[in-house]
Amino acid sequence: MADENRNSASEVLEKGANAAQTIRGAAKTGKAIAGIAKGAAAGGPYGAVAGALWSNRKTVIKIVLAAAFLLLLPVLFILMLPGLIFGGFGSDGSADPSQPPILNNDAAITENVNTISFAINGILGEGLDDVLARINADFSASGGDQKEVVNPYASSPVYNANLFIAQYCAAKGRDYQSLTVSDMEQILRSGKQHLYSFTRAEEERKSSSVDPDTGEKTTTTELWMIYTIVYNGEAYFADNIFHLSDEQKALSNDYAHNLSVFLGDGLFQGLDDDEYIPGPSYEGVTFADGSTPVVYFNQLDERFADKPYGTDNIGGYACGPTSMAIVVSTLTGKTVDPIQMAEWAYKNGYWCKNSGSYHSLIPGAAKAWHLSVEGCTASEPQRIVDALSSGKLVVAIMSKGHFTSSGHFMVLRGVTSGGKILIADPASYTRSQKEWDLSIILDEASKRAGAGGPFWIIG
Structure with missing residues (x-):
């Protein structure tokens, strides 16, 4: 019976994988996956679904076949990466088969x-x-x-x-x-x-x-x-x-x-469809409430949103170039808008098709405009506060949370007398007007940032 169950499981998963390829539109983006994950806060990255699968593992094939295939399609979809990321469909690699599956093991x-x-x-x-x-x-x-x-x-x-x-x-x-x-x-x-x-x-x-x-x-x-x-x-x-x-x-x-x-690694920097709404022009907007007056650009600005970033567009994918346009225009006194920065990033190999920008864009652009740049980790909060207090800017790559559902570059532009952080978010003027707890920014910064990140101190 055990062998029969295993064979049935393999057959179902193979059919599920095939179905995922055929009708990937049903679970095309991270929206479906993120929706499931929201209900799993207490149980690991897929706690709710993986926990249910595990607790009912003896009957999971019947569940899939009988009623829940469409519900579980997003799970099968991501499980198309089993041997590489998730270590197969079994436990987390331990000898004890009673251990929970790897989906529940961060x-x-x-x-x-x-x-x-x-x-x-x-x-x-x-x-x-x-x-x-x-x-x-x-x-x-x-x-x-x-x-x-x-x-x-x-x-x-x-x-x-x-x-x-x-x-x-x-x-x-x-x-x-x-x-x-x-x-x-x-x-x-x-x-x-x-x-x-x-x-x-x-x-x-x-x-x-x-x-x-x-x-x-x-x-x-x-x-x-x-x-x-x-x-x-x-x-x-x-x-x-x-x-x-x-x-x-x-x-x-x-x-x-x-x-x-x-x-939630920040490698994908792109707006969801409901976030991609080109807005008004922010021409002439400057934030003057920090140590350094900061020139503001917004990637969804009607002047920039539909302009190209490689074969993508600035509005959907150019938070990195827009952040560096803010930094360069502020610290050099020479205006470099998102269109110019996106073109430079593309020509110099920092554009990543359908994914935004490579993290190395930040130190690369800083050096190209002769600005000093130092990488900084989330375990060095005082360095960030000291840099902002002295008039420097800090670019951050964020993972899902308050600022993004996937990945997003933004600029930390100052610190208040009460220790709150001021930001210039290239996708949200509203968020840019708020004061933020440093703890939120540290907690939601990318855990897999490259090129010295997730923070870069510039100036």
Whole structure:
């Protein structure tokens, strides 16, 4: 009987997975998943549903078959990532089968996600080494005198781990039982030479030297090779490594969105349909109630909302560029609006299709406009308060909570005499007018921020 139940479970889950692919519109975005999670506050990320499944595990197949398939479809949908994130459909990996399933174990899920992220980060590092070796080989054969390498990714690789995971799972289709981290690593590593490419430009530069004995000045002309490293992006892997069909690409984007919402990691920065409402112009708005007068931009401003950010739009996905437009315009005195910042972010490889911006956009843009920038963690609240008190700005990447249902960049712009935090939220002028407890911001900051985040002190 036990074997029969296991076989039935596998069959149902496989059918559910197939159905999820076919009718993904029923659970397309994180809305359905987030709705279930709201009722699970006391029981882990899927406490209500996972707890019910676990407590009734002996009859769960009958429940699925009899009445609850549509209700559980969002769960089956996210469970299409079992072997990679959720460790299969069983317990949390312990020897004791009475332990609750991994869906109810935050620590186990976090450990799995971190393992995958570290693996991807390592492979991206190998990809950088590979492209640098190719640059050296090209320079040796170029006849140039000197070379300069422009590497926007030197301090931190850029990537969307959730999208890599989603593409891998979409490529596997219904073969969810074969999903493993080692298999994914092998596939990514086999294509590491495609992770980064480079462009080369030639430039003549003059250099002068003075003979210490005669004082004679000599000027020479050197041929420099200027190499710029370009991250090819997850879209390249979708086409050339995972060989995804258009349907699989759409499915992987849905997976990545749902996973980011589920994890609350801030990797997906996009407004839901009911949030994307282009509004009035905020031209000329400046907040003067903090230590530094702050120029305000809003991504939903009628002047910007429908303008492009890569193949996305500013209103839906450009909270990162809009936040940096606020910072740069405030601290340099030179107006750089969201359209200009979005174009710069796109050209310099910080745009992530359907997902917003890579976290490395923040330090990258700060350095490009010659602003000092330091990463800061949520365990350093005094650094944040001191920075704001001294007139600096702090960019934060937030996960789901008061400011977003998925991920969102915003600017901390000051601190009141009572210790409340003032913000410039690029998606909400209303939230920007309120004072916030620092504890809320610390608690809801992304737990998986890259590039030194989830806070960046600038100025």
